[in-house]
Amino acid sequence: MSDFPAPDPGALGRFLDTTGAPGDGELPVLTVLSGGSQNVLYRIDRGGHPMVLRMPGPRADAARLDGLRREIRLVRALSGTDVPHAALIAADPDGTVLGQPFYVMAEIDGWSPMGDGWQPPFDTDLAARRELGFQLVAGAAMLGRVDWRGRGLQGFGRPEGFHERQVDRWLGFLAKYQVRELPGLHEAADWLRRNRPERYTPGIMHGDYQFANVMFGHGAPGRLAAIVDWEMTTVGDPLLDLAWALLGYEGEEPAADGFYLDMTGMPKRGELLAHYEKLSGLSTENIDYYLVLANWKLGIMLEKTYAASLRQGSAVDPQVAAAMGPMVPALMQTAARLAGTATGA
Template sequence: MTDNPPGLDLARLQAHLGTGELRAELIEGGRSNLTYRVTDGTARWVLRRPPLGHVLATAHDMAREYRVLSALHGSAVPVPRTLRLTEDPEVIGAPFYLMEFVEGTAHRDSAALAALGPARVRALADRLVDTLVALHAIDPQEVGLADFGRPEGFMARQVQRWGKQLAASRSREVPGIDRLAEALAASVPDSPAPALVHGDYRLDNVLVDPDDRIAAVLDWEMSTLGDPLTDLGLLVMYTDLAGQFAGVIPGVALAPGFPSGPELVERYAAGSGRDVSGVDWYVAFASFKLAVVLEGIHFRFAQGRTVGAGFDRVGALVPHFVDHGLAALKEV
């Protein structure tokens, strides 16, 4: 804990909240919105704010993230309880929100996960998929999120949107990335019935309790109403590439017992009843989206506007995601 973590003015936050003296620390692991553990010496909270510097439109909307967490609290999908949203950037220099601190482990290391043993690893991965099925089964209208997105034409807009995000962060040539974007746009599938999607669903974006149950699903900044297979494709992509990019992409799927990509798809299909025959397109889209996200992070790093370790390696990863996406579409 420190008195002055980067990106967080504790004196102004303390005055705004009316608390005693605050201390905080940046929670490592994220590459986008900044997350801090904050305490007054008695109570503990978590604060989320946008990244420093270059911010793409709608990508770091604190009110949106706060809204979906508030809507899901008490549902079949465990989330932290929200406490306060402050949209005035004058308080700490950016909009932010506070939520309760949830005890749990975010598994990012394959060795630590492997220590659980294959049976526990498999059971945890199964719970990860089952929680995704539960999320996609929620009726958005019942939780007050009927207007949380525009499902009609969702995938076509997504491909277009991430193409625009790429243009906004473009600072160099990345071989194949435009070909991947064009191939995705030319083969957009017909989406199943819309659902609430997380947008970045993976094991290190959940907290796990000591009994290997999922205590909270975190990092909802990309959530919306849309095609649920985008979440599945992303989860499979992370599993396919586990361990290849140490320090940036979690290698948890390398732990003995963790299911393969096809096994994850099979369990999701059994639980949800959805047709998953076209999942390869969604894996390719996930690869493209991650390539764009990483290119945006590289852009901020090149400007000296990132906080934390590991950002110097991000730019070199982008071509690997492009290649993976092209391979999923049989474009290489």
């Protein structure tokens, strides 16, 4: 049973009728897929046509409402591109239909590695699993090469001065919730300031691009079915998404342990960089900078979850909190170590 009040199926059905959505005239049946204070997902069955509704949770604040409107704008802009995503079916950014902004998207026939790890045959067939690494990197390349200006995303982000803002912006966020010393934090921050790119090619960046935020098609060969969870997407530097996708690596080799997936069989890092360059047309020569920034930034983001877990009455999953304890310092130390060994250190 769910504590979330289900949207009015009658109002939703009438709205969907006006948009030409599948199942014309049928009353939608809604089932909660996942829910939190920020966002709720419902599966819609309408005359045998499955769809998914995404809307803010009952305690979402104004920033979350604006965030969902940004998602609507982005997913609409991706329509017709080669970026794998759940296609937009209908949207109400004003919230006039259900009292909250929402959008309805196609249901993806696929699986997420965040369920129970690698699905067959990728759990045992290492050659098939290897292809998933190339597919992940291909998704980042496809997203980054979208003509964001031509798709009407002017003002969606602030690409001018993107790298100049990163360090001070994220240190400012961390100062609001930091609860412990994080060795390596300032060493990596100083290096990032000194080594930021002088120029870059702006593009759409997901902001949290990794195996946790994609879905794959069933069966071999590996196929990226959809990129999901667009909360952090902006127009910035797409190479940061590539670095995020490489967080499971130690140099050229996939991590032997300490990552949330078994990376055995994945391509070498150099192979993935070459694949990304071929598809994106961008140089990865300065990948060291992006790897330092990715580790450092992710550590700051996850420290917020760890800090929240320490509050009395916290709703953070205890297992998640336990994982964040050692993970954040490890990310900071990795960022500082990479900075110390990188070209230009």
